[in-house]
Amino acid sequence: MLELNHVRKSYLGSCPALNGVSLSIGPGEIVGLFGANGAGKTTLLKCVLGLLKYEGSITLDGEAVTHRNIARLSFATCEHSFFPGLTPAAHRDFYREHFPTFRERRFDALIDFFALPLHRRARGLSTGQKNQLEVTLALSQGADYILMDEPFAGNDVFNREDFYKLLLGLLEPEETLFLSTHLLEEVRHFISRAVLLDKGAVAGDMTAAALEEQGLNLMDFVKTSLHYREDRVLNTLEQLDDGEEE
Amino acid sequence: MRNEFWYPPGFPWEDEWFLQRCALAMTVLAGFVAFLLQFSAALEALQAELLLHQVAELPDDLPAMPPLPGLMGGFGICFLLLALGQGVLALAHYLWHYQGGRSIYRMRTLPQRSELWRRCLAAPAAALVRCALAALCAAALCALYYRIFTPAGLLPAHWLLGGALCWN
Numbered sequence: 484m485l486e487l488n489h490v491r492k493s494y495l496g497s498c499p500a501l502n503g504v505s506l507s508i509g510p511g512e513i514v515g516l517f518g519a520n521g522a523g524k525t526t527l528l529k530c531v532l533g534l535l536k537y538e539g540s541i542t543l544d545g546e547a548v549t550h551r552n553i554a555r556l557s558f559a560t561c562e563h564s565f566f567p568g569l570t571p572a573a574h575r576d577f578y579r580e581h582f583p584t585f586r587e588r589r590f591d592a593l594i595d596f597f598a599l600p601l602h603r604r605a606r607g608l609s610t611g612q613k614n615q616l617e618v619t620l621a622l623s624q625g626a627d628y629i630l631m632d633e634p635f636a637g638n639d640v641f642n643r644e645d646f647y648k649l650l651l652g653l654l655e656p657e658e659t660l661f662l663s664t665h666l667l668e669e670v671r672h673f674i675s676r677a678v679l680l681d682k683g684a685v686a687g688d689m690t691a692a693a694l695e696e697q698g699l700n701l702m703d704f705v706k707t708s709l710h711y712r713e714d715r716v717l718n719t720l721e722q723l724d725d726g727e728e729e
Numbered sequence: 730m731r732n733e734f735w736y737p738p739g740f741p742w743e744d745e746w747f748l749q750r751c752a753l754a755m756t757v758l759a760g761f762v763a764f765l766l767q768f769s770a771a772l773e774a775l776q777a778e779l780l781l782h783q784v785a786e787l788p789d790d791l792p793a794m795p796p797l798p799g800l801m802g803g804f805g806i807c808f809l810l811l812a813l814g815q816g817v818l819a820l821a822h823y824l825w826h827y828q829g830g831r832s833i834y835r836m837r838t839l840p841q842r843s844e845l846w847r848r849c850l851a852a853p854a855a856a857l858v859r860c861a862l863a864a865l866c867a868a869a870l871c872a873l874y875y876r877i878f879t880p881a882g883l884l885p886a887h888w889l890l891g892g893a894l895c896w897n
Contacts (some may be wrong), residue, residue: 499787532838533836533837533838534848553840554840556838558834564830564831564832564833564834565827565830566739567739567830568740568829569739573738573739577738581840613830
C-alpha cells in the first residue's frame, strides 16, 4: 500500500504546489491522476519518489521510501529518465545489473511491440520512440508501483490506444499503475480509479465502479470536480466582439 | 572491472580517458618548463650579481641559489590547475545526467545509493591520485636537475626543502 499523509510541498517564492495531499493506493489499482496544468501532478509523483523534499509522510507498506525499497517504485516521465548515450540493449544490461526483479521477457516483448531499434543510442530515437523506451523501462523494472507522468506526450493515437490495450493484458494483478495524464478520453476505460488534483489539493477521488453506479462519465466527473466553466469560451469571444465594436 | 562502470552511463569515457592523459603529460611538461625558466632566471640573476661585485675570490657569505621550493611556484601552479580541473570534471559528470533528458531521476532512484556519486567522483579522484604521483615524479626530476646544474659553490645548505622546513 502506497500511503500519502498530508503531503505539502512549496517551491521558493510561490504558493504551495501540494497542499496537504492524503491518498492511499493499494496493490493492483490503476489510478488516473488528473488536473489542470500546475495542479501539482508532477510534483506529487516526484515527492513519492523522493526526488523532491516535502512535508508530511509517504510510506510504502508502512515504511518510508528509501533506497531500501525504492526499487519497488518505477517512474516514466515525459522529461525522460533514460540515458541518452545508451542503446536500449545497454539499458537492458544496466537494469539487469541494478534491479534483481528486472522483467527481461517483458522488456523484449515491449521492444518488439514498439519496434524499437535495440542498438541505436537513445538520443538518436524520435520523440515517440523515446517515450516508448521510457515506458518500456518503467514497466520492465520489476516494480510493484509504476508511476507515469504524461508518458505519451508526442505519441500518435494508434500507438497510444494499442499500448493501453497491451498494458491491460501485461500488468499482473499485484502491479499498480499511477498514471498522470491529460488524455482523459483515452484512459477512461482503462483506469480503475480517478484522482483529481486542483491547486495542490485532492479535489476528487472516485473509483470507476462508483462513477458507473452514479451514471457519471469521467469527463463529467472531472469537469464538475474542477468547477469547469462551460461559458468561458463564449465569454471571451463576446468580450473580444464588444471590444471590436467600440 | 569495466572502465565505463566508473563513469556516468553513456558518458564518452574513452575521450575523457585520452584527454586526461594528454592533460597530465602536458602538465608535467609545462611544470618542468616552468621550473627550468625559474631556475635559469635565478641562476642568471645570481651570476649577474656575482659579476657586479666582481668577486675575485669566493667569500664565505657568498649569495646562493634560492632553495628548490622557491623555484617550484610555476610547477605547483600547473599541477594545481590540473587538480582543480578534476573538480570541474566531477561537476561535468553530474551535469551529464541533465543532458538530453533527466537521467538524474534514474540515478537518484537506484537502490544502490552510492551509484551516482561513484560514477561522478571515481574518475576525477583516480585522476587526482595520478596527478599527485606525476607531480612527485616530476618534482624529483626537478630536484635532480637542480642538484646537478647548480654550481657547487652556489648550492644553499638546505636546498631541497628550504630554510622554512629545516630545524637547524
